[in-house]
Amino acid sequence: MVKPTLDPFIWATVKLRRGRIRAPSRLDRVPRVSVVVPCYNYGHYLRQCVDSVTRNQPGIEVEVIIVDDKSTDDSVAVARSIADRDERVRLILHEQNKGHIATYNDGLDAATGEFVLLLSADDLATPGALTRAAELLVAEPSAGVVYGNAIHFSGDLPASRTVGKTWIIWSGVDWLRDRCRTGYNVVASPEAVMRTSVLRTIGGYRADLPHASDFEMWLRTSAVSDIGFLVDCGSGTLPPPRRQHE
Template sequence: MSSTDVVIPCYRYGHFLRDCVQTVLTQSGVTLRVLIIDDASPDDTAEVAQELARADSRVTVLKHASNRGHIATFNEGIAWAAADYLVLLSADDYLLPGSLARSARMMDDHPSVGLVFGRAIVQEDDRREVVAAPAGLGQGTRILSGTEFIHLSRAKNIVIAPTVMVRTSLQKKLGGYSAQLTHSGDMGMWLRFAAHAEVGFIDRAQAVYRRHTANMSTTYSPEQDLAQRKEAFEVFLSSCAPVLANVDDLRTWFVNELALDAVRSASRAFNEGAMGLSDRLCEAALKIDPKVEGTPPWLALACKRRLGRRAWQLLQPAADRVRQMLAR
């Protein structure tokens, strides 16, 4: 039976921690160790963690005397890991039954796979929504080449972190998370894995991602998000250049994709009446790739801006119908 280490960093999530850990300990089909890292939380994280450790010998607790931040905490967990496979699970998320066994089975059956991910359920208050598979992936569980995964990702992070299991030996080879990527560290890590191994996708909900106001991702503006994604790709290219073909072409492609994503976001902001944000995203797109100015999404947004929002609101339903007809 394959062994799996689950690292659970926790900062101010003591109220989530017990439920998170229990969903790990009740998994079947793998041998388990759990490490809870309390990053000097000011809440009851330490007390909850120690109770869990006393109740189950598979649970170990590390407590920081001062807050070290999520990147250092993740890397501490990676250094601790010794099992066949590794899962980094935020304390505010939790696993669904059977998820570890499904991921481990794929790893066991396909030694060339370095990372496995799946669908997730996003939970916000009392609402739950199953996240669709990434666009272009199609239906069904499958194995992707690293190149397929990179191009499927385009300029975005298409993987929801709590669904991920990685091969520990490859994680150790790649090293830990980059201190530069405080917001896009996950995206950068998935790309690094794809440069060195195949990627498995399980077409089932594997974990629950909680969306709430304390999520770290909510502290970044759209412009900061774009900058961090660009930085993630630069770190990926520089660290993985020896194993990548056509690095310059890949950089050009990504910069264009990121700029187009910024324009599409600017267009959505325009539709919602956030005109200042739309302008800033257009400026960001041009800064990322000046050539985006001649693309169809840019020209479409330019037409909308010339019309003005009031006129566009009247025309938008007809434009949406035309798009739907063309997509058939």
């Protein structure tokens, strides 16, 4: 096992806030991870997004659910082309535009994996991102969600940070206390992989909070489970601003 490594100041800060620091461990089984890809007029990015979660994610079984919200570009044609070539990909096609919250929830409701990631069609996952998230969630049953750092970018893809040697496990109550104290959302969204059973317990995104639904989701998650963090891993968003999942 690789020893966890942290800057001494950060180590002290984590300990002060009662975070638990540990080294990563490998998977001892093959978990199923569902990736929900909501799409509205992002056909240009869709294939690259799906490729990022179906390739270079070793040791896991992947399910991809593309939810198209009545796009007016070629998104549906691209989605069908992807699904025709990969049996791991299935489609939900809205007959009328429902908006982003309903689109998210329709995909999440259809997820069958033990773990689930919501990854918008204009976002990407780094190589091994789902594997690293699954490793923590399998090793730490108390954690309801694991996240890392998202990188915003335009133009060429940034270098992927994929060799983190440290996990931090926060008590959900302590993590929630810090978020309420600062009012700052530290999770951009595409870097968060949830335990599906926790998602089923707390429910989906709230339609009455269209601009803060993700932050509220993480607050609800931390009220019922611990929170995992992957140190020194991440990547990022193609124009328009895209975030690449950690």
